[in-house]
Amino acid sequence: AQSVTQPDIHITVSEGASLELRCNYSYGATPYLFWYVQSPGQGLQLLLKYFSGDTLVQGIKGFEAEFKRSQSSFNLRKPSVHWSDAAEYFCAVGARAGGTSYGKLTFGQGTILTVHP
Amino acid sequence: DAMVIQNPRYQVTQFGKPVTLSCSQTLNHNVMYWYQQKSSQAPKLLFHYYDKDFNNEADTPDNFQSRRPNTSFCFLDIRSPGLGDTAMYLCATSRDLAGEETQYFGPGTRLLVL
Numbered sequence: 001a002q003s004v005t006q007p008d009i010h011i012t013v014s015e016g017a018s019l020e021l022r023c024n025y026s027y028g029a030t031p032y033l034f035w036y037v038q039s040p041g042q043g044l045q046l047l048l049k050y051f052s053g054d055t056l057v058q059g060i061k062g063f064e065a066e067f068k069r070s071q072s073s074f075n076l077r078k079p080s081v082h083w084s085d086a087a088e089y090f091c092a093v094g095a096r097a098g099g100t101s102y103g104k105l106t107f108g109q110g111t112i113l114t115v116h117p
Numbered sequence: 118d119a120m121v122i123q124n125p126r127y128q129v130t131q132f133g134k135p136v137t138l139s140c141s142q143t144l145n146h147n148v149m150y151w152y153q154q155k156s157s158q159a160p161k162l163l164f165h166y167y168d169k170d171f172n173n174e175a176d177t178p179d180n181f182q183s184r185r186p187n188t189s190f191c192f193l194d195i196r197s198p199g200l201g202d203t204a205m206y207l208c209a210t211s212r213d214l215a216g217e218e219t220q221y222f223g224p225g226t227r228l229l230v231l
Contacts, residue, residue: 043222094216103214
């Protein structure tokens with residue numbers, strides 16, 4: 001079964017600093033990978049996704065993520081954080097064709113980002 | 118704007134009193150999902166519809182039911198809510214049931230069971 005680990009429950013950065021949120025996955029093949037953001041009391045919004053090809057993926061709001069097969073990782077980065085980036089971030093895995101998990105997302109536990117002025 | 122709408126945004130109910138949460142979408146997507154998200158936890162899939170076909174997750178309690186009367190609407194019924202059902206309930210849609218499909222989420226309904 002697929003699984004996702006986000007090792008950092010809570011990260012605090014200063015506004016303007018760079019950011020990296022970690023995500024490790026477990027899956028038998030190359031999965032579909034997603035990053036979602038959830039602002040307080042809101043639903044989830046897709047930041048970016050990786051299916052194949054270029055391992056560096058650009059998303060909305062200046063975010064990017066890099067797929068590293070050798071490390072089973074899909075870390076999210078932003079060069080300069082804005083106060084409005086404060087939210088909870090979820091990494092998720094989608095299974096490729098076949099099996100009972102096809103079409104379903106498995107989420108990590110989430111990382112809460114706090115931004116200090 | 119095409120979107121996923123959930124009503125109500127907040128719901129308070131009493132222990133054991135049935136409650137229904139509503140989700141509608143203007144995306145004309147084939148798949149609709151219901152997730153439960155407890156405080157500080159990841160969203161957990163309860164079930165999904167692919168068109169009219171219902172798929173229940175193995176560990177979803179029988180207390181949770183769902184209806185999809187048409188493409189646009191999907192309902193989550195909790196027949197006898199317990200205190201442990203206090204959570205955010207998220208509805209999501211996707212164009213198709215495939216691993217690469219983006220899921221589009223509504224704003225959620227925050228349910229409090231007293």
